[in-house]
Amino acid sequence: MKAVVTVMLKAGVLDPQGKAIGHALNNLGFAQVGEVRAGKIIELELAETDPAAAKAAAEEMAKKLLANMVIESFKVEIAV
Template sequence: MKAIVTVMLKDGVLDPQGKAIRHALDGLGFADVGEVRVGKVIELDLLEADPLKAREKAEMMARRLLANMVIEQFDVVFR
């Protein structure tokens, strides 16, 4: 099954990449854009067939490698 892990900066953590995108969009004429936040998405093909175990594993991967839990939060969905 395919796990989609989305990693975003926690609320309150400054996002300079988002600010840069907002500025660039403004320069392209897209004026009515408020806040922009940027994150990562990691698609994992898991061989695990049990949905509960697959979620547990994906969350462990996110905590141990994919996200920096000090400044980032993550979310796992399956497809």
């Protein structure tokens, strides 16, 4: 079973990578781009058959390692 963990900076936390991407896009002529926030996506292949157990395991992994809970938030999606 595959779990997809999306990690993003929490609202209010400065995002220099997002600012740099937004600035570069504007310089390339994409004036319609406003604020940009950058994050990361982590795909996990889990040896689990129960979707609820897979989601719980992925959430525990995110809390312990994949996300810095002080400045980042995450969401977990399970692909059945």
